[in-house]
Amino acid sequence: MSDAKKDITFLLKATVNRKKGKVLFAQVDSAFADVLLSFLTLPLGTIVKTLKKHHEDVLQEFGSLTSLYTGLANLDSVHFWGGEGAKSILLHPKSSFDADRQRLKLDISDSPPLEYFDCPKKCRSFARFKSISMYYDKPEYCRYCGSSPMNREVAKNEVQTAPCDDGVFMKKTSSFLLTDDLYIMPNAGLLQIARVLGDIDMDEAETLNVTFELHEVLRLLMFSLISKNPLSIIILNAHLEYKKVTEFTENVSNYNSKKMNLKLVVQKSTKKLLYAEAEEDFVDFLFSFLIIPLCRVKYLLLRMFPNSRDKAIDNLFMSAIDCIHDKYYKHPDAKNWLMTLNIRHGYILKNHILPLTEEELPEIYRNVDWLRSTNFPNGQGNYLIGPRTYKVTDDLTVTPFCIVSILSNLNENNIPMSDVEEVELQIRLKEGLSILKASLTSKCALTDALLSQVMNRQPTREQG
Template structure:
């Protein structure tokens, strides 16, 4: 993988006369590729690279995803089918990670893809099984070879020059990016850009030059998730004091756009939701391992995949604009290949990452062509169980998706500290979770630190406590 952290970009930026707002920035195709690559990053990878860059104390809070990821880190490996299962969730892969080496500045911190394959020779077939889980094939004996027959195959790739073909956009193109991350080709023309972006004071605008390096790109990734004006935040130092987003959750009343894609095999999961009746506050949720695995599966979904599932209507407004620009503002001729637009607007989950407990209509990337021979099949999950977590087990989940093993003693102590009268002021409601509820939780998790309340409380009727006489 190329070491590209020293790469820099020169941006021509137009700001208003008061120097309080970025109107737009003009960038080359390499910078546009980096911005579009945000959509290909799995949610867990975003949390990981931001934590690594900022450190635990300064890392931004991305909705409830940050606490969900930290819960995964802290959950003992004994809860997982194998250690490889946990590591796969902690280090979610991208379906296009083998192409990141062609991005001039790689923020994803991906390693070359590794696949495990058997050494078995059967007639003219060289191999019978392949997996992304290092502790999988030899345990399930899926290939019939028995133990000690596995070799690791790491795809060695020559580091390509950053000035070569782009990953998403053609090299000859230049683009304009608005403060809220609309992106459109420079060839749209000045009047077109002003009209599309709704700029009203362009006649008094001032041009400045700004240099973006690795640190600024990381700040842009963070700001795009927690701000509606990420360029002004960075370039004009208008960033909010808080390190987390404050945005009103917008519940989705209908997910009709996905009716044809719903997984026909999806099952309903059962939650026990514990609520304080006097305040209608969600205290915690008691859930089985299938629901916890569903939550952890969020970390494998690319950001563009979340946008697709929610029809570009997440509460991360800047990311919505970036996503919808691909469909509405950038003509096909500016993309590098005919299928680039589809790969950005509906990125697949990496191969071997969709468990039996997923509720959402996700699509998994196929194995690379290297492994597409007729004799190959994929051992998708450790021990062939189709899941990450061992079961049956029960877990405690807080409103911001902190997951811990269920411990009645600790729950009781917590309620007592909050002076909550358990018998009079606490109600337990059983709730079914299907695809619609699952999408609501995903939407809330991206920006809200009260994901379960935002997603579920509208579906619960709470019995108010009787007034004291």
């Protein structure tokens, strides 16, 4: 993060109740509202990477995604198609909103611009098309001259730009009210805020002028993901509050017949999940969480679990698409972008089970003889080389499967083989979304997402 970004400030006029240790609401300008909405455009992997970089010492683990990301980082590149290239796009995922995010007053993502590979001799086909490639498994040498190693270059339309003075999401003249749980609404009147806040005692309220810099904005992102009261935590040092959703209504049907097999290894006496044994397709699926923009995740999950708005980030997403009138947005399609932000071209899995779509080929690759990926011949493929088997722990840490290590772990924990059973499950859309949801909030993602199925099934085979 550049020093210039560290000097950027936002002024919030916060109405608080010190006695209750609560921020009632804050008045913010369009620049700050833009930064808030930009949280939703970040891929999950970018969020984990950013928070690890700036808040490693106080990082509240982002469900199981932190351990998923760390396990990916520790996995040797020999497991990936294209080696470090495929691994890198998962550790440093791009979003189709990256170029727009650079125009914010403060872009917290530090996302590098799109790069491609070009022959230094600027070779062209007989049709005078340039020979370029965008994929991590780019050709080592130009296919026309055959002798020049391909160079990495930055796409001209994604060169770093200056912040935009007239807004990115919101029109510059707009101002907004922001509640403690990040419900955002136009600054339109007293009765509107009263309906949102309910019965509050304004006699004990006072107004504070609060400055948010980079540090506070990053903390706001972190606490929005895990709490219901991020503003009170940051401004008044309040205790973290969260609502545990114990009941929800599922509203999903499997939109395709794609499925993956997963073997869960469970301790019979305690019904505790010891680990999962998975093939590369399931691990590919887990790693693909990191490339999905947060707004797309929220759109998918709130359709399946409509009653599970248990974190402030859920309110930010829902208020952005339901509460704010189109007239406040700079672009008429802004709401649609937040609901349907596509996956970056060349990232999506060949056999993905989630209803995700890929963006169109970037402008730089149109009307050129662009070199297609060996592993992604049609823009889709796999990250991991197979066939291989992996061990996946309850917090989604992925390691190569090693029977010696597993037996040693069982012995260390005094778990006899006679107390171990295997349960095989098929993972389709419903189960996949359940795992995605649990990964955001729980350090026991597989247990929370799949344990009920484990409890209701008979074991397929006992060990010992």
